Amino acid sequence: MTPETLAELIPGGADLEIAAAADGFTEIRVDRSRLIEVLRTLRDHPQLDCNLLLDICGVDYPDREHRFEAVYHLTSLATANRFRVTVPLAEDEPHLPSAYGLWKASDWFEREAWDLMGISFDGHPNLKRILTHEAFQGHALRKDYDPEKRWILTEAETMVPDWVDEESEDGDHFETQILNLGPSHPATHGTLRIVVRLDGEVITRAETEIGYLHRCFEKMSETHGWNEVIPYTDRLNYCSAMNNGVGYALTVERMLGIEAPPRAQVVRLILSEFSRLMDHAVCLGANLVDLGALTNFWYFFQPREEIYSLLEACAGGRLTVSYTRIGGLAHDVPQDFSERVRRLLEYIPKFIDDVDRLVTRNRIFRDRTEGVGVISAAEAVAWGWTGPCLRASGVPFDLRRELPYLGYENYEFDVPIATAGDCYARYLVRLEEMRQSLRIIRQAIERLPDGPVITDNHHVALPPKDKVYSEMEALIWHFKLIYEGIKVPAGAAYAATEGANGELGFYIVSDGSGHPYRVKVRPPCFAIFQAYPHMLEGHLVSDAVAILGSLNIIAGELDR
Amino acid sequence: MPQKDGSSALLTTRLETMLAWTRKNSLWPLPFGTACCAIEFMSTVSSHYDLARFGAEVVRFSPRQSDVMIVAGTITDKMAPVVKRIYDQMMEPKYVISMGACACTGGFYRAYHVVQGVDEFIPVDVYVPGCPPTPEALIEGVLKLQTLIQTRQTQYDLQAAKGGWR
Structure with a gap:
């Protein structure tokens, strides 16, 4: 899709920086105040129809005026058109609105950007570390983070979902129990961890924990x-x-x-x-x-x-x-x-x-x-x-x-x-x-x-x-x-x-x-x-x- | 007791030697597989390479039922407390084979989230190099461990000789 057509389709698109990138993407540079509006148009406009969110990531440019850049990659399954939305972010306020309301896919991608790059997403339902462990300090993919700097995790600090101690909604269910699977369990094929709440044998709530093989x-x-x-x-x-x-x-x-x-x-x-x-x-x-x-x-x-x-x-x-x-x-x-x-x-x-x-x-x-x-x-x-x-x-x-x-x-x-x-x-x-x-x-x-x-x-x-x-x-x-x-x-x-x-x-x-x-x-x-x-x-x-x-x-x- | 041909079937040996001989030929591995090495471990126990030939095919995922922990794959700082705990849960005598470059030294992941060798927190008997080691190399490692058990030079034996395990 050419930048001109895209500028016409997005309301107020004339004010946006839109360019055709060499890798076949149409690139839109947008301020965080207009981000959600632009993303929503990309998703909902019948001619754009970007129903698949591919990826969200952050890039760190310490020498630039705006140190961070959040990058969204989107595609339309119907037309195979691909779009990249970039948002510049200043070092002292690296936050932008969450896209979770538009695509559920942004859930973990936003958590990853927070964990590794320190970009936070306002309105995200569960913004916490995902790949690194609980005792980790700092954001590893920032350019000023030393690649060899490790933090030691003790067993007492490992993740326990906050709903574990919650009373079950239905007080009659005396068979409610918490079951932990993994990260070393034959059925998890490696290093996944799943915590489930059971009512009898039926799962009523589940949470997964990953990052046990985060090898940087x-x-x-x-x-x-x-x-x-x-x-x-x-x-x-x-x-x-x-x-x-x-x-x-x-x-x-x-x-x-x-x-x-x-x-x-x-x-x-x-x-x-x-x-x-x-x-x-x-x-x-x-x-x-x-x-x-x-x-x-x-x-x-x-x-x-x-x-x-x-x-x-x-x-x-x-x-x-x-x-x-x-x-x-x-x-x-x-x-x-x-x-x-x-x-x-x-x-x-x-x-x-x-x-x-x-x-x-x-x-x-x-x-x-x-x-x-x-x-x-x-x-x-x-x-x-x-x-x-x-x-x-x-x-x-x-x-x-x-x-x-x-x-x-x-x-x-x-x-x-x-x-x-x-x-x-x-x-x-x-x-x-x-x-x-x-x-x-x-x-x-x-x-x-x-x-x-x-x-x-x-x-x-x-x-x-x-x-x-x-x-x-x-x-x-x-x-x-x-x-x-x-x-x-x-x-x-x-x-x-x-x-x-x-x-x-x-x-x-x-x-x-x-x-x-x-x-x-x-x-x-x-x-x-x-x-x-x-x-x-x-x-x-x-x-x-x-x-x-x-x-x-x-x-x-x-x-x- | 005399046999039909008149010979005697009596064999004299020392108790430890006989125990070691029985132990080395029925190792039950606990595969602590996390990454690529676990795939090669699967190949090693599968039909083609068949670890059963060396008496070590009874793979047990419960630490209570196994003798040798095969750490196959990268161990991260997030995983380290889990490895330690599972090792502590194993019955004695217990042995550890560190399979692959990552488990031995951290491999080429000299990085912020990777343990630089599992011997940072558990004693290792045999280090198997390779990224990942071929099944042949792992079999060689198991045979090495058998020799160590027979000659009573495993980390467990050395500690026991010093007057107690830990």
Whole structure:
């Protein structure tokens, strides 16, 4: 959408600073007094229809007159138009009105901005720390915060929800009790914590606590070079590490205005699809284990091991591959890559079919999942859901279709959707997506071109080693890249890829130096998991486990 | 008691040696999995690598039922009190394997919210390097622990020899 059209659509839009950003966003700069009014117009105007809030984050510019900047990313599911709203904030009053009344999705994103950047949101229902712990002092992502400064938490200080001691509304219910799940509990798959109040076995209230795996990804990115961030991205969603690296590299490449060579793009696409398949396999396998169906977990682990072997042959690592580089790949794939991929394409479908036959029409499984954890399409969008969980509620939104990258527009594949929005629907969508991933790989491996796997732009990628030893110019490029790193032009960009859980976005700010100024990840899990406590009310404890498994929450990505 | 072929089936040994021998071959791990390493731990106990071959496949999530805590993944300052508490709840003798760079040293997260090695607050017997370690490396770690148990050189044994556990 052009800035001129947007200025006409927003009342008083002529006074706003509106510009078209290079990353495809229409950028609106607005004062905090007009923020809610502008956001509401973006949401409600029929031509704008921004129903999905992607992300809220803060950026710290200590040298500017207005030290902080709050950044909102919005999109319309109908038109795929994307908008960025920025609000400058002075250092002595870093607060602005909460958008919780417009999108429920802003709940946790605002809490995160408060926790890490110290920007407060007036009217937020529950503004407290979310990722760091209770004894933490200061705001870690401010530029004047020392990255190594730790605060020690003692057991006495750990979070207890304030409603724990409240009298239950209904005095007759003598069976009311508080139950704590996690953060070390087999059903929470890692490090989530859920506190529920039970009436008999029915959950009447729930609260979640996250941040037990907050590894300071964003702060670490600011202290490392552009390529050195890639190993950190692998550890976001470690079940599909390749996808994160690709998403990050695509964002930086967009900022640099370069593209990876065709061979690198196809290899990235093939390995990303394999990673998506593995991620779904872990999610379904673990979900089924929680429901008592252990066999499927083993069934899914065998193809995973085979894919790991392929990744190991390409990258050297099994799980955290660090295979992507800005401008391409670390090195070429092994000679027998095509044969191995073809072998896998024949090998894997059997395992998917086996699970399908064992589970899909299984009466016990269906009784445990059908009608459990239902979320309507409108609710899911309001909470900021994307990916398979959103598609299971009937919204056919897939970035590989809407905003294709890596040449996805040239491949034939279906975007599976379900309409029920329950745990069973999410299972069905993931199972079918695994088949579609194989379908994409089948087409891609036939088109794998020859050629280099990394760009020949030596501002970005090292020249080949033999040239470094024989040509003066190559030696200089090598020296400059090693000592100074890649210089990404100053500016900001947001780019997103379809991760295994949904829209995985990177909002990156560069100040033109050899390392990122600010990297904000938009993790799909984060938006999904904030709806979880609200979905639990009225369900049984055992359903809570089934719902959690079906959402596929990966702590590395959730907490970063 | 004499056997059919006339030989004797009597074996003499020291009580501690026999106890250590029984302990090392039936380790029940408590996987304290938080991150990427937990996925590799899952691979290690799954069909392909099959930790059962070394007598350590009975994974228990209850600290009361387990012998060895495998700390698999980054431990943050927020998680530290939980790790400590679960360790304290384990029955003696108890052992700890620190799996992966993060659990050993904090790894490349030299940061404001990450514990720089779990040995800051619990004794560790075996450090398994890698980010994450391959399943082979973890198996090697379990075998190392078995040797330590057999030779009675675990942190637990060393403390006991000094006149008491803590």
